[in-house]
Amino acid sequence: MSDLPKRIDIHEEGPREGFQIEQGPISTADKVRFCEALAETGLHDVQCVSFVDARRVPGMADAVEVAQTIRQRPDVHYTGIALNLRGYERAVQTPLHITGSLQMSASNTFSIHNTNKNNEETLAEQRRQLEFFRDKGIEVDTAIVMTAFGCNFEGAIAPETVRDCVGSLLELADEFGIKLDRMRLADTVGWASPLSVQRVVGIVRDKWPDLKLGLHLHDTRGTGMANALMGLQMGIDSYDTACAGLGGCPFAGHKGAAGNICTEDLVFMAHEMGIETGVDLDALIECARMAEDIVGHQLPGKIMHGGSLSKFRHGAGA
């Protein structure tokens, strides 16, 4: 396991994932409390909200209020996402750390279902966004290829297709004089296996050996943590995760979906493998328990139920 990174960066997406999909109304105060607690654990990026149409995602109706209420620590990026210009316009008026991200789906059909735009129209929309980012002085740092490991509409996705998407996004950034910091590969609908992670990462890295990569993994079919292990073994040092496994999880009654891989489970595995995260695992487990308390039902994270090893480590357990 010689390619293991010494340290990984974790982008916490639990609040946004959870608040947008949970059925029960979650109070603004609870949302704020959860984001603030996460920021006390050593996490440097906490994705708090999504600036989407509240008619489509009622749980995000108070996104601006959440963003304005959070008491920010100076060493943490409190972020939010937007899917279109209208969303970005709302986002930049809040105190959140808003950066631009380019995105494209490796599955054209998924794009059409998800955003009503094919890949060509998506690139055109991205150009309009890039102009907006330039006008507003918004930094563009990453890009993401969605459905990079498979798609419910198009089936298996060839690694070559993902490579071509990465190429298109890099070209687009280049058009605007932007050098992307990192390319994230997303297993949007939970198709990835360790083998496909190896293949897709391999083909992208072969072409752009210096491009930093990140993984956005969902644990839809139980392979999430194994896929993350493959990422670690390939030296990938950036992961999008959700505290407590918040998100479209089966336990929330959203059949078929599943949240991102669970932040504290990944932190545990990393630490056990000698990989630093900068995160206080026990504090993060308390956040996961807070999340369960807030949503009012069991969440899929494991170590929040199994307990960390800290009290047993030196044989002090009973």
Added chain:
Amino acid sequence: MSDLPKRIDIHEEGPREGFQIEQGPISTADKVRFCEALAETGLHDVQCVSFVDARRVPGMADAVEVAQTIRQRPDVHYTGIALNLRGYERAVQTPLHITGSLQMSASNTFSIHNTNKNNEETLAEQRRQLEFFRDKGIEVDTAIVMTAFGCNFEGAIAPETVRDCVGSLLELADEFGIKLDRMRLADTVGWASPLSVQRVVGIVRDKWPDLKLGLHLHDTRGTGMANALMGLQMGIDSYDTACAGLGGCPFAGHKGAAGNICTEDLVFMAHEMGIETGVDLDALIECARMAEDIVGHQLPGKIMHGGSLSKFRHGAGA
């Protein structure tokens, strides 16, 4: 991933794991129905019951009846376990495929808590069992080292300690002229990480390069499938698993415990990596759903909720 096995054997322990820990009474007919369904999926080993004291484990009070009622397929081993001679005496009177197994815990303190015997006493008890197996003509095929990756009482377990346990078990078998088929390494209380799997497997294999190994993994802290991936990468071709993730899972209200890694999730991962299991994944997922129906609450398996990829594979999804 050149050391990946071409095929793995899966030992299904879901019925025994589930029936012994679930709170609600499960009817004998349901137990039989579940075991029979599992045997239709291509699994070759189904561990149906445990012959334990019904006062300690009420869910196993009907173990003999379950064993006698199952309609057996000729190509499947329907097995049961016993923890002591009294249990074996009951077991061998049933139609189940009963084999002897040697066991030892890498943690002496765990042994004392679990069986009221220290490691020396455990070896003495094993000798009595070996005499019984010899008298009854019971085949002894495997041995298992428990708490091989850590223990809540003793903390971290040194790989050297596990190696010494393997040595003791091999010597004991040798005393009785038995050549063990396989040594199973068990993460009894959920401490393993991919790194400790690599270290423990490595040290055992260095000393006995021809000894076949098996992994018995629990998903207590979310690393179960990643640990299995490390096992696969090291060429290990035998795994103990539980359909639907049955067992001491947090969702069953047994705080802190968790079941074995989930059979159908492992089968999915294996197939996606080109590793054969001989199991019909979709049939197995139906078994997992049956298990959830029988126990009456959500179980932790993932793909049973996420759904297999078979209907989406060629882009036929909607």
